[in-house]
Ligand SMILES: O=C(O)C1=C[C@@H](OP(=O)(O)O)[C@@H](O)[C@H](O)C1
């Protein structure tokens with residue numbers, strides 16, 4: 001088992017980071033959406049981490065030709081997707097398995113989607129059920145709720161669906177299914193979740209718009225979409241670990257280059273601002289979405305209540321829990337049940353590790369309350385979850401930390417440790 005030993009930082013740092021991982025959500029979508037074109041897509045800065053490399057392999061198993069040179073990828077699809085002769089392995093990635101469910105539901109052939117033990121424990125009914133309701137043939141363990149999932153492509157009916165779960169993965173799966181459905185489809189979510197799918201597909205020429213009743217309308221494709229020509233921006237969720245590092249280390253400052261400034265992705269930085277940290281956003285360009293630099297500077301942290309727009313900061317809550325542990329006063333996270341069905345049960349894995357670090361907390365079904373002030377050295381269990389491993393590694397810059405089971409960091413941020421070393 002891989003272990004990380006992190007030492008306390010002894011002097012303030014002021015660094016510019018231009019090599020943080022590329023955006024995971026956008027990279028998955030680049031690989032998948034290229035299959036809706038009949039021309040070659042050109043992708044610069046594709047995320048070369050385990051999750052998104054698995055997606056690329058699946059796209060290849062479905063018949064596309066892939067040329068890759070580091071993070072530069074060219075994807076040339078076949079006219080019709082091929083039936084693969086093996087299981088499609090999504091590894092650790094909820095995004096991959098759920099979006100592929102929607103993409104494959106209408107394709108001629110039989111497909112088995114699976115992944116590692118953590119993914120096989122996560123709920124899939126949230127996509128399988130609405131897809132079944134429109135005619136998809138999807139089955140799996142636990143009555144079709146757990147991977148391996150078995151799909152046999154079928155004709156899909158038009159739908160008008162209001163999702164009970166606020167999830168970009170569910171929304172994206174349904175949009176991908178809608179592109180191949182019999183007629184115009186409508187999808188509504190309670191609150192806007194990350195909208196890369198809508199932005200990218202529209203950019204490729206799909207007819208997708210939101211009506212006055214907030215339903216996303218998706219017209220089925222009558223021809224192929226334009227190919228992608230894109231440079232994937234930096235991932236704000238990966239960058240956030242270093243934002244927290246600057247926020248908690250006195251006198252420190254970090255500049256994160258070329259990150260997506262999509263409002264559905266940077267809410268955690270706004271929470272840091274509410275806690276007292278100085279944050280600047282410098283927009284530089286717009287390729288499907290706004291992109292620019294984020295500058296984060298240390299200041300005295302104060303406790304904060306987080307209960308709105310949870311999907312806009314869901315992946316950053318473990319790292320925010322470290323800032324909350326070092327803030328003056330009490331912080332509370334609520335309305336965050338979704339944390340329980342990520343790579344680990346992130347409510348439990350955050351509070352169990354905070355307990356080991358001597359932090360005072362209360363656990364609730366949908367979140368936790370943290371009384372800030374101090375954090376102590378401990379031996380942390382990552383529970384096989386990359387966000388937990390990296391969050392507590394950042395806490396280690398304050399008080400030394402040993403993190404066990406850190407191989408999971410490879411799923412999203414392979415050069416995390418190298419960048420962390422540059423802070424010393
Ligand atoms: O669509 C996406 O790319 C993602 C959506 C979110 O999951 P949910 O849709 O389950 O909230 C997020 O947690 C995940 O890291 C990536």
Ligand SMILES: C=C(OP(=O)(O)O)C(=O)O
Nearest residue numbers: 092093094095096315342
């Ligand atoms: C939840 C995450 O990813 P996924 O759902 O794709 O496994 C994550 O990266 O924090």
